[in-house]
Amino acid sequence: MRYLPHTSENIASMLQKVGVKNLDELFSTIPEDCRRKDDLNLPEPMSEWELNDHMNTLAGTMAVSPEYKVFLGAGSYDHYIPEAIKHLLMRSEVYTAYTPYQPEISQGTLQTIYEYQTLITRLLGMEVANASMYDGASGLAEALLMAIRITRRKKVAVSNAIHPLYRRVVQTYFAPTGYEIVEIPYLANGRTDISALDNLEELAAVAVQSPNFFGCIEDLKNIGEKAHSDKKTLFVTCFTEPLAYGLLKSPGSLEADIVCGEGQSLGVPRSFGGPGLGIFASLNKYVRNMPGRLIGQTVDKDGKRGFVLTLATREQHIRREKATSNICSNEGLCATTATMYMASLGGTGFRELAGLNRDKAEYLKGEMKNAGFTISFDSPTFNEFVVESPAGFETTYKKLLKRKIVAGLPLAPYYPELDDHYLFCVTETSSKEDMDALIKEVTS
Amino acid sequence: MKELVGTTGLIFNEPLLWEKGAKGRIGFSLPRRDVDPCPLDDELKGDGPDFPDLSEQDVVRHFTRLSQWNFGVDSGMYPLGSCTMKYNPKTNERQASLPGFAGAHPLLPAELSQGVLKIMFDLEQYLAEITGLPAVTLQPAAGSHGELTGMMIINAYHKAKGETRSKVLIPDTAHGTNPASAALCGFKSILVKSNDQGILSPETISEVMDEDTAGIMVTNPNTLGLFEENxxxxxxxxxxxxGLVYGDGANMNAVMGIVNVKKLGVDVLHLNLHKTFSTPHGGGGPGSGPICVTEELERFLPVPRVIEKDGKYELSEDYPESIGKIHAFYGNFGVKLKAYSYILSMGANLKKVSQLAVLSANYIKESLKGVFHLPYDKPCMHECVFTDKNQEANKVSTLDIAKRLMEYGFHPPTIYFPLVVHGALMIEPTETESKEDIDHFIETMKAIADEAKKNPELLLEAPKISKVRRLDEIAAARKPCLCG
Amino acid sequence: MSKEISELNLPDDVKYTDDHEWARLEGENLKVGLTDYAQDQLGEIVFVEMPELGDTFEKKEEFGSLESVKAVSEMYMPVGGEIVSINEELSDAPELVNEDPYGKGWIIEVKPGDPAELDLLMNKDAYLEMLKGLE
Structure with a gap:
């Protein structure tokens, strides 16, 4: 076996040194009744080439571009990934390293993550970002728990226009705790109804997503002011599409206290939903309450600049049950990817790409309206929007799947009141021809 | 002593990203604009992020140079205890990057995603076979996420019986994630001491276990590298x-094909695919932490679950007692894919993996015994724990030994863990290191022990040839500089 | 490497607790800090987590914590009472706890609920005996 270098001579001489007769004897401390008697019942080992064939076949069953035109977003976005990034990520000093516990021989990882933290704070207008969380959803749950720790309050208000799967994750995290989640409804224009906050008191946090699940850009300024009418309440904003902040005002400039979300858009392939990148940022005054790892700049013995894991006393391996989170492994390689992606685009390119996403989405929105769809919400959107279909579209939708077009995400499973509503996403990967072809199909 | 593996090459200095570049450069091929611009309300519009503008070559050189400052499994032996830094097969990377997988949207209709659903379904079956626990979820994104999920299930189990229990027993050898995960579920940790043999005594458990205790979290083999015989x-x-028994499967690499976890009495077990199943650690992640449970606990597993109906796979939400969702989608599919590819490459050879991992650890233990102090002199599993006690007289500590090892071209072992051993050096060679490399490591450790006696300065000043020398962690923590 | 017991600075004008804190009566209030032994054991202090002004605690209740790079250590009230002052300088210079534990490195000032509780604390000799027991 090519991953097992021990020859029978090697094994014999090692066994001799250990002082046992055979490999089985190595396990003498395991009581007989704990042992397994039968062999592992697994498929016959495949050669590298058999494995390639097997995986090619399975991969071939998947509906992906360019064969399929997939107008799906909803927390997972199709963006071009430069070849240079894929190439750099193959450097095995990067991907076969562990967490940088020994800084002298981990400066590559450490400087990269420090750069990641910095670029994220610049993107979101925040003061400090951690080295990553698992994904946007668990990041939101951790943000709300952090607000509860800071304020010592027990109730959070969460907008109904936040990704429904994120809200379910928050519910799971909250279930054993006894903390309360109050849902804030959305308005007919697709934005969060902040007047619902009027009757709520003693909130640890008010959480909204912008652009929200419907693609609508929230009025963060107003919501932030409203949330902060109680000085203790923290304003938590989340996102599923960070590219939007190439164009939009940053949440930090609109009074956000904690910003979290999914960073898959930043150069990470969709991979059926994971690994993604949980982005998490906050203000300096809350840094000791933040979950996750942090990299800091310092100097070495000779006064040379270098980077280390720091403020580790917040974390599980030191503070144990009083830690700010149990997180240990994070999404380091995805944070590295995002750094490479943000560096490749630069400030200028990031803004242009964001503009192109919105313009393309606006184009399809206009064309769909002309084709007899109703635009459900009239608030401004970024690269996603909701339409209400004309009667009988369900049949067309299924027909389109057969013609290799996924025409948006049906919303009824998430919002029963939004029967016949579909969430469409358009990124820079959709050409005008693709969109025109879609319109032609839905109108024919 | 053979020639040192470590040497100095031409390592480049490289500034921070924003210390490079010039406004107007770009390293990205922007797609052609084929639609008209559509202005956005000024009220909503910001200035765009202040990122440096760089060319593609700027970016490539930057990260290539940075990568050269790192040590990975592909650079050399990485005997980091409890982390199972085994070789990461390249075929796994190839499989995960196939466009059909890498480009797959998580909310595709089931009929358009049969390939990935089959992989998840089969991987669950394989993990069930390997552990002996019949029901599996792949949703947790890392080991500690799996622990949290497992403790949520234990919490849900007691709740379903109409009970609330407030405590969890945690041995003193446990990973810090155990008490932290328990705390997130509202449980208070009760510390349980191991006996003088480094394992748990039934008597100690009897004394503390009561009807207000939800269960125990046990790492087996434990972090001393010993099998919990009781x-x-x-x-x-x-x-x-x-109560229920939670098994921390971080050390599963010792017992695949050897032990049936269900027979041990474990009710919930998490696995670290990025340890035992060869997926790379990525400089900190992503990992994947599936959990395996008994039939009795299956109904609490997270949703959606993959099911098979007439040869077709689909995702089902129909589990009313489920704890819910713990990841937006289905966890780190890209990582699971690599573990799946590893299992298909190895088949029943996984037993051999564990045998050789244990052989290598015992071989190191026997070879270094006496040179370094061995606090528990008995057969170990996949890792062995030494201390710096023999070196104390020379005022040399575990940290200094670790730093000197770097100069010989080895990644240091895990140090100062487990906490129950003062000055611990926790060595896990894994099965993928050859006898020659292990012998070289042993010789090096002996040479360092010798240096500690004759020339301790070499250790105290190490490392000198790395990109940076020892760093001022105190200054970093007193005046945190977390962004540039 | 930590100090020998004979090297420790243990002044006579303070009282000691078994949690290795000292308390000194200054007017009506008590100044509280960390003993030389404790600061030496903890190593370089990088952060002091303080209570808020006006908080009240029972004797032996946790009121804050001290952090070194790789450890956290809780601090407990030597007597019950109200926090009337905290050492603001420590937020910028936590190293004062190491450098001058009985002076500039003081941590909190407490208005005791029951001044008689002070008499229950150890004097220098009793504390020294306790430290010898820990050896």
Whole structure:
């Protein structure tokens, strides 16, 4: 076996040194009744080439571009990934390293993550970002728990226009705790109804997503002011599409206290939903309450600049049950990817790409309206929007799947009141021809 | 002593990203604009992020240089205890990057995603076979996420019986994630001391286990690298008071094909695919932490679950007692894919993996015994724990030994863990290191022990040839500089 | 490497607790800090987590914590009472706890609920005996 270098001579001489007769004897401390008697019942080992064939076949069953035109977003976005990034990520000093516990021989990882933290704070207008969380959803749950720790309050208000799967994750995290989640409804224009906050008191946090699940850009300024009418309440904003902040005002400039979300858009392939990148940022005054790892700049013995894991006393391996989170492994390689992606685009390119996403989405929105769809919400959107279909579209939708077009995400499973509503996403990967072809199909 | 593996090459200095570049450069091929611009309300519009503008070559050189400052499994032996830094097969990377997988949207209709659903379904079956626990979820994104999920299930189990229990037993050898995960579920950790043999005594468990205790979290083999020989008795005591046994499977690499985890009395177990199943650590992640449970606990597993109907796979939400979702989608599919590819490459050879991992650790233990102090002199599993006690007289500590090892071209072992051993050096060679490399490591450790006596300065000043020398962590923590 | 017991600075004008804190009566209030032994054991202090002004605690209740790079250590009230002052300088210079534990490195000032509780604390000799027991 090519991953097992021990020859029978090697094994014999090692066994001799250990002082046992055979490999089985190595396990003498395991009581007989704990042992397994039968062999592992697994498929016959495949050669590298058999494995390639097997995986090619399975991969071939998947509906992906360019064969399929997939107008799906909803927390997972199709963006071009430069070849240079894929190439750099193959450097095995990067991907076969562990967490940088020994800084002298981990400066590559450490400087990269420090750069990641910095670029994220610049993107979101925040003061400090951690080295990553698992994904946007668990990041939101951790943000709300952090607000509860800071304020010592027990109730959070969460907008109904936040990704429904994120809200379910928050519910799971909250279930054993006894903390309360109050849902804030959305308005007919697709934005969060902040007047619902009027009757709520003693909130640890008010959480909204912008652009929200419907693609609508929230009025963060107003919501932030409203949330902060109680000085203790923290304003938590989340996102599923960070590219939007190439164009939009940053949440930090609109009074956000904690910003979290999914960073898959930043150069990470969709991979059926994971690994993604949980982005998490906050203000300096809350840094000791933040979950996750942090990299800091310092100097070495000779006064040379270098980077280390720091403020580790917040974390599980030191503070144990009083830690700010149990997180240990994070999404380091995805944070590295995002750094490479943000560096490749630069400030200028990031803004242009964001503009192109919105313009393309606006184009399809206009064309769909002309084709007899109703635009459900009239608030401004970024690269996603909701339409209400004309009667009988369900049949067309299924027909389109057969013609290799996924025409948006049906919303009824998430919002029963939004029967016949579909969430469409358009990124820079959709050409005008693709969109025109879609319109032609839905109108024919 | 053979020639040193470590040497100095031409390593480049490289500034921070924003110390490079010029406004107007770009390293990205922007797609052609084929639609008209559509202005956005000024009220909503910001200035765009202040990122440096760089060319593609700027970016490539930057990260290539940075990568050269790192040590990975592909650079050399990485005997980091409890982390199972085994070789990461390249075929795994190839499979995960196939466009059909890498480009797959998680909310595709089931009929358009049969390939990935089959992989998840089969991987669950394989993990069930390997552990002996019949029901599996792949949703947790890392080991500690799996622990949290497992503790949520234990919490849900007691709740379903109409009970609330407030405590969890945690041995003093546990990973810090155990008490932190338990705390997130509202449980108070009760520390349980190991005996003088480094394992749990049934008597100690009897004394503390009661009907207000939800269960126990046991790492087996434990973090001293020892098999918890009394695990069945411990489990019986916990079960007799209505509690459950949580197994931390971080050290599963020692016992694949050897032990049936269900027979040990474990009710919930998490696995670290990025340890035992060869997926790379990525400089900190992503990992994947599936959990395996008994039939009795299956109904609490997270949703959606992959099911098979007439040869077709689909995702089902129909589990009313499920704890819910713990990841937006289905966890780190890209990582699971690599573990799946590893299992298909190895098949029943996984037993051999564990045998050789244990052989290598015992071989190191026997070879270094006496040179370094061995606090528990008995057969170990996949890792062995030494201390710096023999070197104390020379005022040389575990940290100095670790730093000197770097100069010889080895990644240091895990140091100062487990906490129950003062000055611990926890060595896990894994099965993928050859005898020659292990012998070289042993020789090096002996040479360092010798240096500690004759020329301790070499250790105290190490490392000198790395990109940076020892760093001022105190200054970093006193005046945090977390962004540039 | 930590100090020998004979090297420790243990002044006579303070009282000691078994949690290795000292308390000194200054007017009506008590100044509280960390003993030389404790600061030496903890190593370089990088952060002091303080209570808020006006908080009240029972004797032996946790009121804050001290952090070194790789450890956290809780601090407990030597007597019950109200926090009337905290050492603001420590937020910028936590190293004062190491450098001058009985002076500039003081941590909190407490208005005791029951001044008689002070008499229950150890004097220098009793504390020294306790430290010898820990050896």
């Amino acid at each position: 695990i069945k008795k411990v489990a019986d005591i916990v079960h007799s008071k209505g």
